Amino acid sequence: MSNVTVCVRFRPLSAKEKRDIGDNICIQSIDSENFIIKDEKEEGFTFSFDKIFYEESKQADVYEFLVLPIVRDAVNSINGTIIAYGQTGAGKTYSMEGSNILESDEKKKGILPRVVDGLFTCIKTSADSTKYTIKLSMVEIYMEKVRDLFDLSKDNIQIKESKIQGILLSGATEISLSNPAKALQSLSSGIANRAIGETQMNMASSRSHCVYMFTIDQQSLSEKRVKSGKLVLVDLAGSEKVEKTGAEGRLLEEAKTINKSLSALGNVINALTCGTPAKASHIPYRDSKLTRLLQDALGGNSRSALLCCCSPSPSNASESLSTLRFGARARHIKTSPLVKVNEDKGSDKKNGALSGTRDETFEKILEKMSERLNAEDVKLLEELFIQAGLFVDLDSTDDLESNFQDVVEQTISSLMKAVEELRSAVQMLQRENMTLKERLGAAERLDALPGGTADFLQKISGLLSYFIPGMQR
Ligand SMILES: Nc1ncnc2c1ncn2[C@@H]1O[C@H](COP(=O)(O)OP(=O)(O)OP(=O)(O)O)[C@@H](O)[C@H]1O
Ligand SMILES: [Mg+2]
Structure with missing residues (x-):
């Protein structure tokens, strides 16, 4: 460094x-x-x-x-x-x-x-x-x-x-x-x-x-x-x-x-x-x-x-x-400065291929093609080169990067929503659990009463339920 x-x-x-x-x-x-x-x-x-x-x-x-x-x-x-x-x-x-x-x-x-x-x-x-x-x-x-x-x-x-x-x-x-x-x-x-x-x-x-x-x-x-x-x-x-x-x-x-x-x-x-x-x-x-x-x-x-x-x-x-x-x-x-060595170009030259680094070669192909094809076809060819990983188009890298960021942000927000929903479900279950525990305690206390008293209270509760809407018999 x-x-x-x-x-x-x-x-x-x-x-x-x-x-x-x-x-x-x-x-x-x-x-x-x-x-x-x-x-x-x-x-x-x-x-x-x-x-x-x-x-x-x-x-x-x-x-x-x-x-x-x-x-x-x-x-x-x-x-x-x-x-x-x-x-x-x-x-x-x-x-x-x-x-x-x-x-x-x-x-x-x-x-x-x-x-x-x-x-x-x-x-x-x-x-x-x-x-x-x-x-x-x-x-x-x-x-x-x-x-x-x-x-x-x-x-x-x-x-x-x-x-x-x-x-x-x-x-x-x-x-x-x-x-x-x-x-x-x-x-x-x-x-x-x-x-x-x-x-x-x-x-x-x-x-x-x-x-x-x-x-x-x-x-x-x-x-x-x-x-x-x-x-x-x-x-x-x-x-x-x-x-x-x-x-x-x-x-x-x-x-x-x-x-x-x-x-x-x-x-x-x-x-x-x-x-x-x-x-x-x-x-x-x-x-x-x-x-x-x-x-x-x-x-x-x-x-x-x-x-x-x-x-x-x-x-x-x-x-x-x-x-x-x-x-x-x-x-x-x-x-971190370092020396970059390009591929062996000697064999390419022997085959009559275009000289230059690999990217330069593709640039030159594009240049030659632009003499014969219309601009849109050349652009298509360039995109194919980019898709094949031969060139990296920074604009498309940006798009990919921002799409990726969007997906990450969306995933985070839906996960946070799911956590929120789970939290309120847990709170609701805790409340139900409390009610059930209270009822169970009341039932146990009722069972513990002497026989006649329990029957008597049961009857009163039955009577009251006719007058108080929503009350369970
Ligand atoms: N070291 C120096 N000795 C003598 N003259 C200088 C020196 N540095 C700058 N000058 C003179 O100052 C003036 C402004 O300098 P210059 O054009 O280099 O500024 P600049 O930083 O490039 O400004 P800008 O951002 O506007 O382009 C010029 O006339 C230049 O000749
Ligand atoms: Mg200047």
Whole structure:
């Protein structure tokens, strides 16, 4: 088991923050892992993380500490995820992309171009007997829909779970990256399609969660085995206090959806770290597209890291505190990174079959079929694959799960009803039992009376029964 690595990055004060309240900052450094932050009431809170990147930190520092170990693991087929989290305008996109994805200034390059360089360097230095292929998919979650940033016509990508590959984006475009220049060009074209808007905090605010998915296939030529590593980078849309920023219209709707999915992410993290095994089985991954997509990263076999981006300005202290509390909680998540080896594909190739993992093969069959069949037939074929257990459709898993929950709830409520009925039956029997006991006692007392008295009382009782309705003779 390994913990999620959590780092904090404070960006420099923005021009607006300086204009509004001068050069004051609300953080006080203790060392590279600890600091104190003061809230609006000047109350200090101490936080500890794996590393704190203060305002003067370099892009290269963040990459080397937080990202490089995960890149190396991904080349060795251990899945990895890096998530940038924080308030709008806190520096997530700057950390991920740099000031521009095609930035040539070495110092300003963000995580993504460094990941590209890192992947190709790792591959270059690996053994000749291994053949690598790197592929890239880019999607954004905008207003709870997953859009393919390489093909805008695919605006409702389904998230599926394959037994072999884990969470995957069904039908999302995958671009083969043959060299770093091609990779940067592809990233740049995808980024250009991302939803951007202007908020009070950020002139170019990301209005969607952006997911960069690198797949690194490693084929050992001697053993004919394929190992696959997935490296997922997530540049989240920023949380926003709408009452503070005064967002209206479309911006307000976007902000509400963003805040909702971020709170779903918070709920998943709370559930994962709440500690009781009973609760741990109810992780609400299906409450949002974002949490579904991050299911492997948070609760699965992925090595994960979180970069909490914050403003150092006292005017944003409460937002920074909430980001830091989120990060502190996420530090307790444990994941179990492991290497996944795919089936031997050598024999398939000899038979002229389609290359790729088993799920990829079925995806390709579906793709080929869609050229000949109409959409409904292809959908039917896909459903048959899912029914045969070749794919797992998360939506249908959800249906099954909720049906199962319904049945459990119904069973519990009918059992409770039956217990209630049994309880009242027992009470009734107890009352009858009491009456019978009383009658028996009375009969015994009557029998014990001297002979003449008993006959006399019997006659009186017979007489009274004529006058008192319901009385037994
Ligand atoms: N470490 C930094 N050094 C210099 N400038 C930075 C740094 N971090 C952020 N900035 C600048 O701050 C502004 C906002 O940053 P950025 O766009 O990365 O925010 P964000 O967290 O992605 O916000 P949103 O959630 O709205 O997308 C940008 O102009 C960016 O260049
Ligand atoms: Mg952004």
